Amino acid sequence: MSSTSVPLTMPFVKRKPPASVRRRRFLIAVANHSLLIAVSIAFLAPFFFITLTALMTDNQALSAALWPHPFRWSNFLDVFHKAPIWRWTLNTMMYAGLATLGLLLSSIPVAYALSRLRWRGRDAVFLVVLIALMLPPQVSVVPLYVMWAKLHLVGTLWPLIVPNWLGDAFSIFLLRQFFLTIPEEYLDAARVDGCGELRILGTVVLRLAKPAIAAVALFSFLYTFNDFFLPLLYTGENPHNWVLSIGLSEFRSLHQVQWNLTMAATLLVMAPVIVLFFLAQRAFVEGVTLTGVKG
């Protein structure tokens, strides 16, 4: 942005400055931002060390070596032989997929009623949604566990999935904030054309709110993929229904493996989230920002 000022004497060809000048400019820029660069290196270092260790042999993982010699890529295959990674992945996908689907289907209409319809008590209900959002899940966990135990569903994934089909406070909040930004004229135009509220929601609002819906789906997927407390509570005793986060936390002690395989498994669990981030970077950043604006 700063270097766009083109000298008047050469209107058409932008001359490259000589190499020595460029090198000096680059070094000055590095010096100017040395602290920023140092902190970024510190932020990348854990990924770097985890990857290096994941490529070591068993003996090396026990030594003080920092650089793998030789690189043992087969560690990543060994992880699959040691533990039922596919089983855990399947369970995780089932939890994440069904929870996200239900959360979208149930939260969108609620968010619409809380933002674009006028009715008595609406603001009070929204306040209750916010309070529910702020309270720790540990507050209600004991009676819910008792409830699921009485239904003989402890040990399955259903106690994790079902609540999402009945509205999620965070998603309702996020969607409402976005629905409020849709200009009333669009909705009025549809009303004049004889659209009912349900059709307005199904066509106009859904189409305009695509980015927000994508962000909510992403957050839901991330939340369920990362979730540890509830899966531990409900499936901890039943390894058949473990999700990746539970399996990973027990991987080292259950299978008596060295740090190299543990770090390889750690990387494998991190990978899907990071790949997803690079595929949907814009939705991520916009979504995170949306939570902060108009809090």
Place this chain on the structure above:
Amino acid sequence: MSSGLAAAPEVELPGLTLERRRAKRKAAWRRRRLVLLLMSPWIVGFSVFFGYPLVTSAYLSFTHYDLLSSPRWIGLSNYRYLLGTDQQIWPAVYNTLWMIVVAVPLQVAFAIGIALMVARARRGVGIFRTIFYLPALAPPVAATLGFVYILNPANGPVNILLKHLGIDGPLWFQSPGWAKPSLVLLGLWGVGNIMIIFLAAVLDVPEHLHESAQLDGAGPLRRFRAVTLPSISPVILFAVVIGVIQGLQYFTQAYVAANIASGQASQSADITSNLGYPEQSTLFYPVLLYQNGFRNFEMGYASSMAMLLLVVALAVTVVILVNSRRWVHYRGTAS
């Protein structure tokens, strides 16, 4: 509301008003039905997964209940034990408070610092933003495992590097004094979420405010205090509220770190002893609640702990929100 509207057109023909009134009432009823239909998932979900457990939790907190036999009323005994006798409760409360008081301000300050640096960088804002955001994406279990390895005293990279510098590294997750600071480091690594919100807020500060402050002779520090800080204060409030709420539910990292670090030290399979390892230094309030409720199956006692947590969480939320008016500056909004 509707009666006030209907009383106005008295001059019109009686038949017409009656018809209108009926149509209006019908429309109102249809609207109400629509709202009820749209709200129904939340109404059911809130009653079953929020209202019901809250009421039941309050009842169970006055009982002895082990899931096998039905709850037995024991009055205030749980609360008396909770506030008087329990040897583990004070370490748990202390650890939780420590984590909130130390970690939350550090995280907020760190996030603002990084956001200011990234905003100042003319090139590569996108690259830096990605670098700082990636750790926040790492699943907490994976991130914790990574940190327990990197900081492990035997052959972890950090202590190896420190040794090359001639420093004897601490025992990190193996030492009661260093376990919580290690968790703080882990938290600082994952600060990207708040950082992105701060970055958006910092980039949103109108340039002309900086310029006029500069013309008035304000230095960089003064400009930060007088221009940037007031402009981003709503985001600071947001970050503090989120930080405190998350501090009250801090569980996953503490559970996994204690589990892995203790397994490394002893290889013992005794599963109850590793919560809070080492020496209760990572025994946070939610961890203790989990231990009482779902390891020892003392559901009544765990419920009384949950009620105390509820009261504290509500009080903290109210105090923060009420006090915020004094120092949060909302730009351009009338409310």
